[in-house]
Amino acid sequence: MRKKVVAANWKMYKTPAQAREFFRDFLPLVSGHTRDEVVVCPPFVDLAAAVDATQGSGVAIGGQDLYWKAEGAFTGETSAAMLLAVGCTHVIIGHSERRQCFAETDDTVNLKLKCALEAGLIPIVCVGEVLEEREAGLTEEVLRRQCLRAFHALSGKKAGTLIVAYEPVWAIGTGKTATPELAAEAHALIRSEAAKSLGQDLADNLRILYGGSVKPENAATLMAEPEIDGALVGGASLDPKSFAAIVKY
Numbered sequence: 001m002r003k004k005v006v007a008a009n010w011k012m013y014k015t016p017a018q019a020r021e022f023f024r025d026f027l028p029l030v031s032g033h034t035r036d037e038v039v040v041c042p043p044f045v046d047l048a049a050a051v052d053a054t055q056g057s058g059v060a061i062g063g064q065d066l067y068w069k070a071e072g073a074f075t076g077e078t079s080a081a082m083l084l085a086v087g088c089t090h091v092i093i094g095h096s097e098r099r100q101c102f103a104e105t106d107d108t109v110n111l112k113l114k115c116a117l118e119a120g121l122i123p124i125v126c127v128g129e130v131l132e133e134r135e136a137g138l139t140e141e142v143l144r145r146q147c148l149r150a151f152h153a154l155s156g157k158k159a160g161t162l163i164v165a166y167e168p169v170w171a172i173g174t175g176k177t178a179t180p181e182l183a184a185e186a187h188a189l190i191r192s193e194a195a196k197s198l199g200q201d202l203a204d205n206l207r208i209l210y211g212g213s214v215k216p217e218n219a220a221t222l223m224a225e226p227e228i229d230g231a232l233v234g235g236a237s238l239d240p241k242s243f244a245a246i247v248k249y
């Protein structure tokens with residue numbers, strides 16, 4: 001039985017003070033939860049405040065990205081060691097907004113994934129097709145390519161902690177959610193790609209999250225699908241009550 005993960009991606013929302021306020025309201029709402037692994041990924045400048053505010057709560061904190069070099073003249077970037085030093089345990093890699101707005105490629109996703117695993121961060125690798133690709137019948141091909149390239153030159157042994165998030169880009173922030181059946185189909189495909197690249201054992205235990213307009217109203221239905229091992233939540237994770245409702249779906 002794979003343990004479910006509910007992760008929040010705050011994107012570019014909230015200052016450190018607002019992050020503290022969020023956790024002040026959110027933590028009492030989820031205290032004593034046992035079912036899920038809960039992760040919150042705030043903007044970099046909020047990480048220290050978020051780690052401090054969640055001490056002892058069982059809520060993990062992650063970065064939204066990292067750079068694969070150890071250090072150097074890379075203006076604006078953040079290394080794995082920096083994320084670890086501030087208390088992060090997880091990191092999102094290859095989010096579609098990074099791919100679309102900041103020129104992230106399948107190859108940089110691979111470099112970042114290898115770097116995160118090497119450093120001991122738990123990577124949440126995002127894959128997903130855009131609307132034009134789905135409409136052109138290219139979803140399978142896109143997901144296969146994204147997985148194949150992301151997992152390139154990695155072994156199942158090294159990738160044991162890997163988490164994948166299937167985020168169909170047409171469902172992100174649009175209010176359109178993939179049906180559980182459609183998500184399950186994509187998840188099964190991702191799992192079969194993981195089996196090919198990383199071995200059947202890893203694939204059987206791989207947590208694949210669904211992301212794209214997850215809300216308190218649809219979380220239970222999505223999560224009831226055996227192929228869906230949790231959620232990566234954007235908009236609805238910004239409000240303590242709605243994110244708590246998703247955690248406790």
Ligand code: 13P
Nearest residue numbers: 009172173212213234235
């Ligand atoms: P929304 O939940 O706002 O659709 O965002 C999903 C997402 O991109 C999470 O990474």
